[in-house]
Amino acid sequence: MQGAAAHRAHQAPSTMGALGRPGTILLTYLLAALELTCLFMQFSILPYLSRRLGLDPVAFGYLQTTFGVLQLLGGPIFGRFADQRGARAALSLSFLAATAFYLLLAAACSPALPGVLLLFASRLPSVLMHTLPAAQMVITDLTEPEERPAALGRLGLCFGVGVILGSLLGGTLSTACGLHCPAVVASMANLLGAVLSFTCIPASTKGASVSAQAAQPGAPKLSVFDLKAITRLLLLPGVLPVFLVKVASGFPSGLFMIMFSIISMDFFQLEAAQAGYLMSFFGILQMVIQGLVIGRLSRRFSEEALLRASVLVFVVVGLAMALMSNILHFCFLMPGLVFSLCALNVVTDSMLTKAVSATDTGTMLGLCASVQPLTRTVGPTIGGLLYRSFGVPIFGHVQLAVNFVIFLFLWRNPVSHKGDKAR
Known part of the structure; x- marks a missing residue:
């Protein structure tokens, strides 16, 4: 504890600025909530806008795939940019x-x-829209390893x-003022987020020793687009197994969630x-479980125990999903x-x-x-084929088999590692 206190005392004067460490963390949470609110405002109007512009389901699928591919490609590059340019530049850019x-x-809402051209063009900036990973980086940099799962x-x-x-907000504003209104409000809210990031977030949230190490005069200049440096991380001890578990364990439930809008209409008759x-x-449920439950469990159990628990619950849920027949079963x-989704994401992010x-x-x-965009990219095709060929129970069977x-x-x-290289 004394070492952690000394680390924070050393870090605060050089990197934290006027807000201090608690204020920076709180502002980061607020910025993440702002960005996610705008994102779901967009989700609420996108199907109606696509229908008004005459897009058929296939074209709408292409639109969603474009968004997923751009996010998939941009995630690692944006993360490297955040490491090299700091939290302020990363959040402001996003x-x-x-x-x-x-x-x-x-x-695109203007007649x-x-x-249609503007709707597809609107997907292009999404390659740099990674506010949540930038917020996770800030939280990771400003918390001690034992606090990290709860903070994330x-x-x-x-x-x-x-x-x-x-x-x-998306439904209310579009009903009252038209489909363009949520998009206009979201653009103004994100411009406010850029101003707050640039003026209040410190240039770097990493420790002074880390910043000095990254900026050594004799060191070669690093490129944001250095794919070898990005993939090198996956080969470090303890990284690849955890990353593969993260991808594979959540993929079956990701397929189900991608097809959920169709399942809710056809299978549940909602x-x-x-x-x-x-x-x-x-x-x-996500607010309660990820915001309150996961943090308390992380203080009592090891990360590897929570990872095993999340996978085991996935197995049980997969069995139940294969047997469910109505919306009440799904609610249970x-x-x-x-x-399982919350524990898997938080624990694997912390471990990695x-x-x-x-x-x-x-x-x-x-x-x-990039894991979620990967699912959004290949998921619609795979999920559609499985649903058309085998129905809803197949998603439960796949989840049960994969996670078992x-x-x-x-x-x-065991995939846990000793020590902490980040400090």
Whole structure:
């Protein structure tokens, strides 16, 4: 504890600025909540805008795939940029890209402009829209290893706020003022986020010794686009097994969530309002579990124990999903599904950032942030084929089989590592 206090005392004067460490962390949470709220505002109007512009389901799928591919490609590069240029530059760049994203989306709503072209063009800035990984980097840099799972878990509160507030605002503003209104409001909110990031977030949240090490006069100048340096992280001890578990364990549930809008209409026979209530329930569960439950569990159990628990619950939820026949069954299994998703993401992010040096935490979190876009890129095709061929139970069977194999692997091959290279 004395070593941690000394580390913070050494770090605060050189990097924390006027807000101090607690103020910087709080502002980071607020900025993440702002960005997620705007993102879910966009999600709430995008299907209606696409329909108004005449896009068929195939073209809408291309639009979603474009977004996923750009996020997939941009995640690791953005993370490396954050490591080299610091938190202030990373957050400011992300919010500026989001401002352009929403301005183009608002322009696509105008009948006087080529809407379809602008709608696809609005996806281009998403290659630099990575506010959540940048926020995770700040939290990682400013917390001690034993505090990290709880601190990262609190970002789940931001996600829940984004789901609930963004969906509510998107629907309300589009109904009252038109489809362009949520996009205009989101662009102004992201411009505010860029101003707050540039004026209040410190240039670097890494320790003074780490910053000096990264800027040694004799060291070769590092490139943001150095793919070898990015992939090198995956070959470090203790990284690749955890990363593969992160990708494989969450992939089956990711397929289900991608197909959920169709499943809710065809299988559960839900109306649009009922599906919205269900998503609000999902957001509330994520707020409670990731923001409150995961942090408390991380103080009592090791990260490897929580990782095994998340995979085991995935197995049980997969079995229940294969047997469910109505929406009530899904509501009962949803807490287990949300717990597994939250625990998997928080614990693996924490373990992976501890396995790399402090100069590479942003790049590592950028790689982690590419997992979800990867699912969004290949998921619609795979999920659609599985759903059309085998129905809803296949998602439960796949989740059960994949996570049972992963659980056996974790039981026989511990993936925890000793020490902490980040400090």
